[in-house]
Amino acid sequence: MTAQTPETIAYQNALDVIAKAEPTVAACIKGELENQRSQLKLIASENYASPATLLAMGNWFSDKYAEGIPGHRFYAGCEYVDQVETLAANHAQELFGADYAYVQPHSGIDANLVAFWAILAQRVEAPFLAEQQVKHVNDLSEADWATLRASFGNQKMIGMSLDSGGHLTHGFRPNISGKLFDQRSYGVDPATEILDYAAVRQLAKEFKPDVVVAGYSAYPRKVNFSIMREIADEIGATLMVDMAHFAGLVAGKVFTGDFDPIANAHIVTSTTHKSLRGPRGGIILSNDENLQPFIDKGCPMVLGGPLANVMAAKAVALSEAKQPEFSTYAHQIVANAKALADGLKSRGARLVSDGTDNHIVLVDVTPFGLSGRQAELALQDAGVIVNRNSIPNDPNGAWYTSGVRLGTPALTTLGLKEADMTEVADIIASVLKAATSNTTNAGKASKAKYSLGNDVIDLGRKRSADLLSNYPLYPEVTLG
Numbered sequence: 001m002t003a004q005t006p007e008t009i010a011y012q013n014a015l016d017v018i019a020k021a022e023p024t025v026a027a028c029i030k031g032e033l034e035n036q037r038s039q040l041k042l043i044a045s046e047n048y049a050s051p052a053t054l055l056a057m058g059n060w061f062s063d064k065y066a067e068g069i070p071g072h073r074f075y076a077g078c079e080y081v082d083q084v085e086t087l088a089a090n091h092a093q094e095l096f097g098a099d100y101a102y103v104q105p106h107s108g109i110d111a112n113l114v115a116f117w118a119i120l121a122q123r124v125e126a127p128f129l130a131e132q133q134v135k136h137v138n139d140l141s142e143a144d145w146a147t148l149r150a151s152f153g154n155q156k157m158i159g160m161s162l163d164s165g166g167h168l169t170h171g172f173r174p175n176i177s178g179k180l181f182d183q184r185s186y187g188v189d190p191a192t193e194i195l196d197y198a199a200v201r202q203l204a205k206e207f208k209p210d211v212v213v214a215g216y217s218a219y220p221r222k223v224n225f226s227i228m229r230e231i232a233d234e235i236g237a238t239l240m241v242d243m244a245h246f247a248g249l250v251a252g253k254v255f256t257g258d259f260d261p262i263a264n265a266h267i268v269t270s271t272t273h274k275s276l277r278g279p280r281g282g283i284i285l286s287n288d289e290n291l292q293p294f295i296d297k298g299c300p301m302v303l304g305g306p307l308a309n310v311m312a313a314k315a316v317a318l319s320e321a322k323q324p325e326f327s328t329y330a331h332q333i334v335a336n337a338k339a340l341a342d343g344l345k346s347r348g349a350r351l352v353s354d355g356t357d358n359h360i361v362l363v364d365v366t367p368f369g370l371s372g373r374q375a376e377l378a379l380q381d382a383g384v385i386v387n388r389n390s391i392p393n394d395p396n397g398a399w400y401t402s403g404v405r406l407g408t409p410a411l412t413t414l415g416l417k418e419a420d421m422t423e424v425a426d427i428i429a430s431v432l433k434a435a436t437s438n439t440t441n442a443g444k445a446s447k448a449k450y451s452l453g454n455d456v457i458d459l460g461r462k463r464s465a466d467l468l469s470n471y472p473l474y475p476e477v478t479l480g
């Protein structure tokens, strides 16, 4: 009998303990691992964190309240929370070459909210308090407070349009950022589907936003943040970059120089769980010392108490990302995305912008006669997990969409290389070519119903499973 690994012992024992309290939860945790092991994960925003990162989250740090910042808490007994928060921030600063890091945000949305309020506090609140010659908002009269509150709502922002790949938190009406800021969108050139910097500059000059947001969740190209900074500086705006999707490519030194957000923006937000491969959570970086004191006020201004267990896991993951292997990993993510793009193109697919510079490949599925919804479901049948996504000027709207977004961070973590991505492209193309759109009960073309032969489903599943059998997920974990 072979000796059990520490990871197997840790997880097997943890599941036994959980099963004693609530067996269904233990069964679901096991089921999730089996699911993830059996599917080709191409969700661009997902990854597989290391067992060390995952284990750092499951402990008594979760029991501790620690509102405030290290050394300045609203609760006693925070010495170990202070240590892990400071460690995570130090790792983040070193990894990204930033003067300052705030590791408390619970998610990317939270990180963006903290950033927006920090920018508003710096640009609107602080000058108003100085003008009124008071130090604190509680020192303002009711009338002055009403004036300040009204002026918060008069701020303007520009961000990338949703169908060009922007994110809902970049000033769109369904999100709180759209209710907070008057927003206008910039987009891609209709012919090339690549960001049109001249149009961004023109919009900025005409609309005069206070905040220029750059970053994306479904744009398959790199962004020149040096040009975005020039545009922001020309109008006196604050440049905020949301690098949630591509933080791993920044950490791994794929995006450097003009393409490095930290070197160019006033403030940078991110998640920690996407290409960065850490725990689910958010982070903020800044080289602007004027903004840093306001970011520090994120909790309790916007955030609930920091999750010390997740900050501990962030420290583990950021330490992993500082190793040279992480840079190799980040470069392989992009090499794999390019191989996937080439494989799909040579099999007849049309890609938004005709390719990729990052981890994302956005496929226009309309030439296959499908909506994004139909393509997503057909691929799932064959064991390929993707998400449907709008494409520029999408005729099918945000729910059904006309595209599927593919991302390579997770499969690259498993160890897949370019030749494997050609096989992935072939599996995807065979499903998209075989799937057909059905009609609704009223006889109209359906955007949701589709048909896919069992032979195609079975073959797709077999090929996906065969490929994955070469690259097992968490091979150090064997559950009984």
Ligand code: DSN
Binding pocket: 045, 108, 217
């Ligand atoms: N959910 C993330 C993504 O899939 O891109 C963004 O919020």
